[in-house]
Amino acid sequence: GDSVTQMEGPVTLSEEAFLTINCTYTATGYPSLFWYVQYPGEGLQLLLKATKADDKGSNKGFEATYRKETTSFHLEKGSVQVSDSAVYFCALSTLTGNQFYFGTGTSLTVIP
């Protein structure tokens, strides 16, 4: 069935370091792919999305490219800030049904 596999955390980085959080997916057909962010004590916020192969989603300095050949949607940011400390969820949505599948989440802590 459809699923998302996400890099396990927690991840701790120094401020201004480069961030990569890996996400791979399994799906029939052509899913849409998402990254959500959950700041401490808050709900999920949509960070970025991509709806077809080779699309690049970007927001707040974060980027992810939909790679069909490697079934991946890795999240990257060139220079993280303390305020980026949060839990990041990769997700996919299939065109059949209205199912969203979430990864297990990756906790990121950025230290000054």
Next chain:
Amino acid sequence: SAVISQKPSRDICQRGTSLTIQCQVDSQVTMMFWYRQQPGQSLTLIATANQGSEATYESGFVIDKFPISRPNLTFSTLTVSNMSPEDSSIYLCSVEVVAGGGDTQYFGPGTRLTVL
């Protein structure tokens, strides 16, 4: 996009009681969803709520335990019935917005429930 609010934002409840969580959206939406997020874990879909029909529950969730109402296109409630400490979780509602390029789910801020 959609702006979603939830009430209450958090509550501490006694075992055996019930709590109703409200979800309000700033626009009319067809699909609303209720999720549970247990401590340190990802999201688990409880049910899908469409206006005018019975909610559809995922495996492991039943209507007697989690009754849902969906009286109109901007509002839904989830009740957690006969609570036990295992029900301590964050409960999130979300809505699906259909736009060019695919569907996207937007989430409310969540209700943090602690059952003693």
